[in-house]
Amino acid sequence: MSKALKTYSLSHDKGEALNGLMVAYNTTLNTMLQSIWRTTEWKKHQIKGKKQHRLYPKYRKDNAFKRELRNKCLEEWCYAAHWVDSAIKTAFSILASWKRNYDRGERRRVCPCSGRLFLRIKQTLLKLEEDTLRITLRPREFVYIDLSRRYFKLPDNVSSVGLGEPVITPDRIHLPIHVAEEEEEERTAEAVAWDSNMLSMDGYSPKTGWVKIDTRKLVSAHVSSFEKRRSIERKASKSKRTKRVLTKYRRREMNRAKKHQIEIARAIRVLSKRSGFEALRKEKMYTRSRMWNRRLARTDWRGIKRRVAESGVVEELSPQFTSKKCSRCGWVNKDLRRGAVFECGNCGLRIDRQLNAAINLYLRMEGVPHEKERWDADILPTLLVGGYVLTGAERKGTDELVRFLDDAVKPQIYVGYDRYADTYLPVPT
Numbered sequence: 004m005s006k007a008l009k010t011y012s013l014s015h016d017k018g019e020a021l022n023g024l025m026v027a028y029n030t031t032l033n034t035m036l037q038s039i040w041r042t043t044e045w046k047k048h049q050i051k052g053k054k055q056h057r058l059y060p061k062y063r064k065d066n067a068f069k070r071e072l073r074n075k076c077l078e079e080w081c082y083a084a085h086w087v088d089s090a091i092k093t094a095f096s097i098l099a100s101w102k103r104n105y106d107r108g109e110r111r112r113v114c115p116c117s118g119r120l121f122l123r124i125k126q127t128l129l130k131l132e133e134d135t136l137r138i139t140l141r142p143r144e145f146v147y148i149d150l151s152r153r154y155f156k157l158p159d160n161v162s163s164v165g166l167g168e169p170v171i172t173p174d175r176i177h178l179p180i181h182v183a184e185e186e187e188e189e190r191t192a193e194a195v196a197w198d199s200n201m202l203s204m205d206g207y208s209p210k211t212g213w214v215k216i217d218t219r220k221l222v223s224a225h226v227s228s229f230e231k232r233r234s235i236e237r238k239a240s241k242s243k244r245t246k247r248v249l250t251k252y253r254r255r256e257m258n259r260a261k262k263h264q265i266e267i268a269r270a271i272r273v274l275s276k277r278s279g280f281e282a283l284r285k286e287k288m289y290t291r292s293r294m295w296n297r298r299l300a301r302t303d304w305r306g307i308k309r310r311v312a313e314s315g316v317v318e319e320l321s322p323q324f325t326s327k328k329c330s331r332c333g334w335v336n337k338d339l340r341r342g343a344v345f346e347c348g349n350c351g352l353r354i355d356r357q358l359n360a361a362i363n364l365y366l367r368m369e370g371v372p373h374e375k376e377r378w379d380a381d382i383l384p385t386l387l388v389g390g391y392v393l394t395g396a397e398r399k400g401t402d403e404l405v406r407f408l409d410d411a412v413k414p415q416i417y418v419g420y421d422r423y424a425d426t427y428l429p430v431p432t
Contacts (some may be wrong), residue, residue: 005349008167009011011155012421012428013146018173023172024082024140025120028090031076032117034095040065040070043050058112064095086351089125089168089412106295122171132165136176148176155180155429157308175421195275197327198357199283199304204267204430205414206274212385212415215357216270216427221263225301228256241382263420264303268310270418270427277366280308281322299385320367330354330362330382333373350375358386358414 034324042063047056069091076087097115104110130137134151148171167179195214198205202222206214232252235245235279271278283304311317312374327339346352352359362382366373421428 005293008179008181009155010177011153012175012177013150013153014174015171015176016147017148020146021122021138021140022120024086025122027080027082028086028122029117029120032090032094032097035072035076035090036097036114036116037359038075039043039094039098042068045112060105060112062098077319079169082141085125085127085139086122088125089128092125093123121171124167124169124171126168129166129169136169138171144232148267150178180302193275194277194279194365194368195280196320196361196368197271197272197281198360198364199281199302201298201302202355203272203357204307205361206271206278207358207365208275209381209385211274213355213358213361214418215276215414216267216418217420218263218267221260221267221303222264222301224259226257228259228300229297245349248403260303260306264306264310266420266427268313271307271311271413274416276316277318279318279320279364280311281325281364282319283322288302318368320364325360325363325367326356328363329373330359330366331373331378333374368431 007252028192039062043361044062045058045060048059049056054373073087073091076090077084080087097117101110106114124138128139134149134153136148136150138146138148140146141313167181169179170177193208194211195206195208198207202217202219204216204218235248235252244360262373281304285302285304288299296359308317324335326345327337328335329347329349329352331352332350333345334347336345336348339345343356345354345356371377416429417425418429
């Protein structure tokens with residue numbers, strides 16, 4: 004049976020208990036990087052097709068050197084010795100990553116260092132006990148992390164599936180788990196329809212429920228680049244130097260946006276085998292409002308759709324009345340104004356506006372008409388948690404007023420950008 008490696012992220016509250024170890028681990032890791040860096044030899048090689056030469060590094064990584072490095076670090080180490088082994092492995096991984104980037108011309112001849120606090124936990128330092136992860140600090144001294152609120156499933160026999168080496172930061176833990184591809188396919192929906200919004204991608208299918216992917220980081224990449232370019236254009240004249248700087252910022256904006264597009268597309272492919280997107284044409288959506296046009300230009304709907312189509316099945320759906328039509332009975336509210344909640348004047352449905360649009364797109368994608376009976380039988384059960392519609396807190400009564408949107412409805416899966424993992428990861432709601 005083939006297996007796939009999946010990494011899941013969870014928050015924890017053991018930052019204070021692990022802070023001392025993290026500081027010592029970070030200090031030891033940087034000391035190791037400096038020690039390995041001092042053994043580096045630089046060899047000159049001629050660049051192919053050019054007269055210039057370039058220096059390429061070669062550092063020691065034999066077992067004798069690793070043993071000497073380990074013994075030196077253990078002299079003043081007050082935690083379990085296996086943490087030093089983990090630091091050695093991490094140090095050589097960091098240098099290997101630096102070397103790959105240096106060979107491509109993306110790094111300078113400067114020793115890399117670890118600036119963030121983290122721990123790479125070896126298998127010998129952890130034990131999984133049902134919903135609790137035990138981490139060894141010193142012999143017979145442990146820290147316990149509760150995994151009962153995880154948003155993913157662990158099989159009964161964990162040893163047969165395999166838990167990789169987790170990475171823990173001051174407030175999050177990242178768990179790599181080997182999952183059978185057959186089991187992963189069972190959890191993946193056949194089809195998910197996606198509603199494209201300014202700051203999010205909202206998807207729906209009866210198997211996954213409501214999925215929200217936060218795209219604010221993608222928008223902020225465009226905003227920050229726009230502000231820098233505008234500042235340069237105001238202060239400087241139309242010189243060649245200014246044009247080169249503007250070209251640099253445009254290229255940087257394109258590369259950062261491309262990275263976020265790839266990560267968002269990867270999250271979409273994990274959640275669905277077949278994806279439906281609105282066939283939106285931004286050139287027909289521009290108005291006389293300068294602020295609206297800028298916000299619209301910062302969206303990358305077409306780029307995300309194109310990257311999903313590179314290794315997945317994509318269908319284009321008509322965007323007509325997706326937000327104005329009731330997903331339960333098909334009633335169209337032609338006077339729909341701004342608001343987070345859609346209220347149907349026919350059947351009385353009250354639902355999040357973006358979720359309503361995603362359900363309409365799913366029905367259009369599958370060619371299913373609007374029927375109250377079908378909606379109540381097939382769609383409503385996927386929006387229920389604990390016997391009530393997805394809410395931030397259970398209501399006391401049926402007539403209780405909703406104070407905030409978070410009290411009205413929440414997505415079942417929220418995919419947000421994790422700056423520590425540098426990717427988009429699901430966050431439990």
